[in-house]
Amino acid sequence: MMTIATLYIIATPIGNLEDMTYRAVRILGEVDLIAAEDTRHSLKLLNHFGISKPLTSYFDHNQQLKGERILNALRQGKSVALISDAGTPCISDPGFQLVRDAVAENIPVVPVPGACAAIAALSASGLPTDIFTFAGFPPSRQGKRRTFLSCMSALHGTLVLYEAPHRLLDTLSDIREVLGERQVIVARELTKIFEECIRGTASEVIATVSQGIVRGEVVILIAPGESAQQETEPLEDVLGRLMADGTLSIKDIAKQAAVISGVSRSEAYAEALRLKNDPD
Numbered sequence: 001m002m003t004i005a006t007l008y009i010i011a012t013p014i015g016n017l018e019d020m021t022y023r024a025v026r027i028l029g030e031v032d033l034i035a036a037e038d039t040r041h042s043l044k045l046l047n048h049f050g051i052s053k054p055l056t057s058y059f060d061h062n063q064q065l066k067g068e069r070i071l072n073a074l075r076q077g078k079s080v081a082l083i084s085d086a087g088t089p090c091i092s093d094p095g096f097q098l099v100r101d102a103v104a105e106n107i108p109v110v111p112v113p114g115a116c117a118a119i120a121a122l123s124a125s126g127l128p129t130d131i132f133t134f135a136g137f138p139p140s141r142q143g144k145r146r147t148f149l150s151c152m153s154a155l156h157g158t159l160v161l162y163e164a165p166h167r168l169l170d171t172l173s174d175i176r177e178v179l180g181e182r183q184v185i186v187a188r189e190l191t192k193i194f195e196e197c198i199r200g201t202a203s204e205v206i207a208t209v210s211q212g213i214v215r216g217e218v219v220i221l222i223a224p225g226e227s228a229q230q231e232t233e234p235l236e237d238v239l240g241r242l243m244a245d246g247t248l249s250i251k252d253i254a255k256q257a258a259v260i261s262g263v264s265r266s267e268a269y270a271e272a273l274r275l276k277n278d279p280d
């Protein structure tokens, strides 16, 4: 039996219907109301799984009005499921404001995890996964896109972006221009029939992509740059700074130092312990 007045954030497949989870099907069949980004699109999915429930739309341009109605339903004790067209709601999809408002009213918010294109692409990329930044869609105008990319240039870890296929080549060119010849992967049509991963340096991927029209949905993954590693603050300095603060546990210090210095957590933890026991 499910909790009443709960907002469920439910992931749906990004292409392959077999990626729907048992739990998603069960909860969608139990809630009082389903809020969907595009009700006609979601109806096909719901019909496929034999789910028939009241549906309401919740998309970018009606978020304020619909958000208030959904909150009202929750206040009245109704359970609501939020789904988007594909993947995990709130990830480059509507939902964040609704979740924020529900949390502010102490309404339980329960994630029902499943497909997410960024995580699927990262998991099969072969690029470092210990630290990564997901930055959604880059701006569509070149000037803003280049500024956006230059803000990402010193980050540690893999950079994960979403992009529309018709902007892919322009964005790849800007990646090469701003971030240099890094390893790049274009993960296309994940979980679908024409799934492919195009791998290589930025120039190699540009050459492959230039050979034809890229159709379908794409995720771009960019390997960490050398400059990010060179500019890294030495581990000992970072640990010294964080320990001087005096408010953090050794575990938290190690966690933060690992991100700042680009080392593993275990290395940062061992060094933090050494410094604690032997500050000189």
Ligand code: SAM
Pocket (backbone or CB within 6 Å): 014, 015, 084, 086, 087, 088, 089, 090, 091, 092, 093, 115, 116, 117, 118, 161, 162, 163, 164, 187, 188, 189, 190, 191, 192, 217, 218, 219
């Ligand atoms: N909320 C979704 C998620 O969890 O991945 C993302 C929604 S966003 C509006 C759509 C973008 O996600 C697409 O433009 C593409 O960049 C990426 N995407 C979605 N499905 C994909 C797939 N099957 N293969 C590759 N990229 C995909």
